[in-house]
Amino acid sequence: MLALFRVDPPATRSREAKCQHAGMSVDGYRAMTSALRDFLDLVATAGPGADVDALTTDLRRWTDRLAPHRVDESRRVFGERFDLPDRGQTMTPLFVPRLVTTVRAEGVARFGEYFLGSNGAAHGGAVPLLFDEVLGHVVLARGLRARTAYLHTEYRAITPIGRDLTVRARVDRVSGRKLFLTAELSDGDAVCAESEALFVELRDGAP
Numbered sequence: 001m002l003a004l005f006r007v008d009p010p011a012t013r014s015r016e017a018k019c020q021h022a023g024m025s026v027d028g029y030r031a032m033t034s035a036l037r038d039f040l041d042l043v044a045t046a047g048p049g050a051d052v053d054a055l056t057t058d059l060r061r062w063t064d065r066l067a068p069h070r071v072d073e074s075r076r077v078f079g080e081r082f083d084l085p086d087r088g089q090t091m092t093p094l095f096v097p098r099l100v101t102t103v104r105a106e107g108v109a110r111f112g113e114y115f116l117g118s119n120g121a122a123h124g125g126a127v128p129l130l131f132d133e134v135l136g137h138v139v140l141a142r143g144l145r146a147r148t149a150y151l152h153t154e155y156r157a158i159t160p161i162g163r164d165l166t167v168r169a170r171v172d173r174v175s176g177r178k179l180f181l182t183a184e185l186s187d188g189d190a191v192c193a194e195s196e197a198l199f200v201e202l203r204d205g206a207p
């Protein structure tokens, strides 16, 4: 059983407030993005045959239905649900944190079929996407506004699709506005990938 430990920096609280939209249930958005993840995994694996035209029509209907609900970035929900393990987004491989502190983060990661590169291995670009997400948790736990300056990734072994993997990240060193971090993704005892990153705290007034 995973224990979910979340730090709650002030920035997070204001983010939650902006995610409140009239009539949207607390769990509704979570269910929608979860359904979307399942759908994307199936899009990647299915050969829909004759169903493709009907599916396209349905998809267009969904787009038309969502269009009137468009909001500007300051009121977005996608990726801003900090109360949810995946932040209510489908852009990154799933990361379920079990520990987040100001110096480290650890959790379970899973690359769905959507993130397949080839031959059972996750797409090489999806791996740093996960690392950026996990490192972002640590940086945000410090209450910082910071951006990734670099993120170097070493691929040690293939990252398998559809399995629970372990991901760990930690702050190695802080120097002024610079945070040097490392991260590791493993499948049991096998290390799949490692990363070294620099996050730079933004200057006051930086966009």
Ligand SMILES: CCCCCCCCCCCCCCCC(=O)SCCNC(=O)CCNC(=O)[C@H](O)C(C)(C)COP(=O)(O)OP(=O)(O)OC[C@H]1O[C@@H](n2cnc3c(N)ncnc32)[C@H](O)[C@@H]1OP(=O)(O)O
Pocket: 006, 007, 008, 009, 012, 082, 087, 100, 132, 133, 134, 135, 136, 137, 140, 141, 142, 146, 147, 148, 149, 150, 176, 177, 178, 198, 200, 201, 202, 203
């Ligand atoms: C907690 C509760 C749970 C909640 C759950 C949280 C979930 C949370 C998930 C969010 C997950 C998303 C996390 C994604 C985070 C991004 O992906 S951010 C988007 C990608 N990154 C960018 O777009 C950054 C683009 N670049 C920039 O904006 C600017 O270059 C930077 C990085 C802000 C730096 O600009 P600057 O502030 O003007 O800094 P500058 O004065 O040039 O440099 C400062 C120092 O850094 C060094 N530096 C800067 N760039 C570099 C570089 N590339 N290489 C080496 N050194 C560098 C400089 O040499 C300088 O060093 P010193 O002289 O001080 O020793």
